[in-house]
Amino acid sequence: MISVSQFMTVKRVLKWSIRAILVALILAFLVGFVAYWRSTNDCDRNAGPPANPMKAIRFCEYGSPDVLKFEDVEKPVPNDDQVLIKVRAASLNFIDPGVMRGPWPLRLMSGLRKPEKTGLGNDVAGQVEAVGKNVTLFKAGDEVFGVARPSLAEYACARERALVIKPANVTFEQAGCVAWAGFTALQGLRKGNIQPGQKVLINGATGGVGTFAVQIAKSFGAEVTGVCSTGKMDLVRSIGADHVIDYTKEDFTKGDQRYDVIFDNVGNHSFSDRRRVLTPNGVCVLAGIGGAGLHSETWGRIVGNFKADLLSRFVRQKFVGYVTKLDKEDLKLLSDLMQTGKVTPVIDRTYKLSETAEAMRYFEEGHARGKIVITVEQDNKK
Numbered sequence: 001m002i003s004v005s006q007f008m009t010v011k012r013v014l015k016w017s018i019r020a021i022l023v024a025l026i027l028a029f030l031v032g033f034v035a036y037w038r039s040t041n042d043c044d045r046n047a048g049p050p051a052n053p054m055k056a057i058r059f060c061e062y063g064s065p066d067v068l069k070f071e072d073v074e075k076p077v078p079n080d081d082q083v084l085i086k087v088r089a090a091s092l093n094f095i096d097p098g099v100m101r102g103p104w105p106l107r108l109m110s111g112l113r114k115p116e117k118t119g120l121g122n123d124v125a126g127q128v129e130a131v132g133k134n135v136t137l138f139k140a141g142d143e144v145f146g147v148a149r150p151s152l153a154e155y156a157c158a159r160e161r162a163l164v165i166k167p168a169n170v171t172f173e174q175a176g177c178v179a180w181a182g183f184t185a186l187q188g189l190r191k192g193n194i195q196p197g198q199k200v201l202i203n204g205a206t207g208g209v210g211t212f213a214v215q216i217a218k219s220f221g222a223e224v225t226g227v228c229s230t231g232k233m234d235l236v237r238s239i240g241a242d243h244v245i246d247y248t249k250e251d252f253t254k255g256d257q258r259y260d261v262i263f264d265n266v267g268n269h270s271f272s273d274r275r276r277v278l279t280p281n282g283v284c285v286l287a288g289i290g291g292a293g294l295h296s297e298t299w300g301r302i303v304g305n306f307k308a309d310l311l312s313r314f315v316r317q318k319f320v321g322y323v324t325k326l327d328k329e330d331l332k333l334l335s336d337l338m339q340t341g342k343v344t345p346v347i348d349r350t351y352k353l354s355e356t357a358e359a360m361r362y363f364e365e366g367h368a369r370g371k372i373v374i375t376v377e378q379d380n381k382k
């Protein structure tokens with residue numbers, strides 16, 4: 001039995017807690033409301049023509065690929081630690097449609113009402129045009145590739161640690177589509193602790209990330225099985241896979257084969273189904289959620305990945321997620337793999353910079369055969 005005074009204390013605590021929660025909610029709403037309407041970008045701020053123009057892809061509002069405009073913008077000026085690159089090629093990555101469409105969870109970082117940053121693109125390959133005074137590794141004229149943001153433009157600025165020299169046997173188009181997909185494949189396979197001789201399955205072997213994952217896994221000396229749709233089996237074999245499974249005819253989780261590493265680009269199988277085909281100490285790398293663009297399964301698969309990661313903490317087999325990171329050593333390794341012919345970027349289609357919106361529409365279908373490349377060369381011949 002609680003006394004009257006104890007009851008009154010509990011009642012008072014409850015009353016004040018509810019008031020505090022209500023005030024916090026109202027404050028959060030007001031702050032969110034003000035932040036939403038204050039959120040702006042350089043399309044609003046710089047209405048006049050740029051003083052030193054270059055062509056670039058710009059999006060002033062979130063939305064479908066129709067928001068991507070090929071426009072004159074201010075040519076970037078490198079700071080002391082940056083390299084200015086005359087862009088020859090760039091590519092589209094999984095994150096780009098997300099940044100363009102601005103789903104609400106992403107808007108907390110990218111701008112609530114409008115995109116804060118109006119340029120697009122991460123991967124880059126091109127020629128060094130100028131360098132900042134602290135840059136020691138590159139000089140004007142060097143041919144480089146790596147990461148520059150935004151890269152869908154005639155010129156882009158990058159930090160020194162985001163670039164390496166392009167091997168001579170690799171074209172600008174090939175080099176311009178390596179960085180982000182290559183990092184995702186390489187870092188994911190490492191997360192799976194890949195070892196020579198292991199059996200590795202790549203679910204989603206034919207897209208931007210998958211085609212790198214198959215080749216990088218082979219370069220580690222693994223026995224690789226690629227999962228893809230019927231029309232792409234030859235592609236997966238041609239990049240070195242030892243076995244190919246057509247997902248329209250066969251479910252890899254129902255087979256007898258066990259895998260040391262599953263590099264799962266799709267996340268379309270349950271935790272228990274994937275566990276069944278992992279070896280006792282096997283690792284399932286939660287690399288992705290299927291094709292580019294938002295689709296009906298997007299949120300369900302994201303939740304599924306978190307759930308699998310959590311559940312695997314109670315069993316021997318591991319399900320591990322990761323976030324792709326820019327890493328100079330990894331960029332060097334990808335460069336070496338291309339130089340020695342162990343990895344050759346697979347290019348599905350090439351579009352001009354001015355055709356980026358069209359490229360994005362194709363990419364968002366989520367069934368690319370390798371990478372979608374954007375070339376800037378043509379637009380430079382003005």
Ligand SMILES: NC(=O)c1ccc[n+]([C@@H]2O[C@H](COP(=O)([O-])OP(=O)(O)OC[C@H]3O[C@@H](n4cnc5c(N)ncnc54)[C@H](OP(=O)(O)O)[C@@H]3O)[C@@H](O)[C@H]2O)c1
Nearest residue numbers: 094204206207208209229288289290291292323324366367
């Ligand atoms: N972890 C990270 O930090 C990180 C970073 C970047 C990207 N990613 C992930 O990487 C994934 C792939 O990105 P991407 O750029 O390679 O996309 P993409 O080029 O659009 O490729 C997606 C691939 O998924 C395949 N696919 C779709 N449904 C499938 C199914 N049911 N079974 C097997 N394969 C299927 C498609 O092959 P078909 O045409 O044969 O269906 C296509 O080749 C994305 O889901 C993304 O989340 C993760």
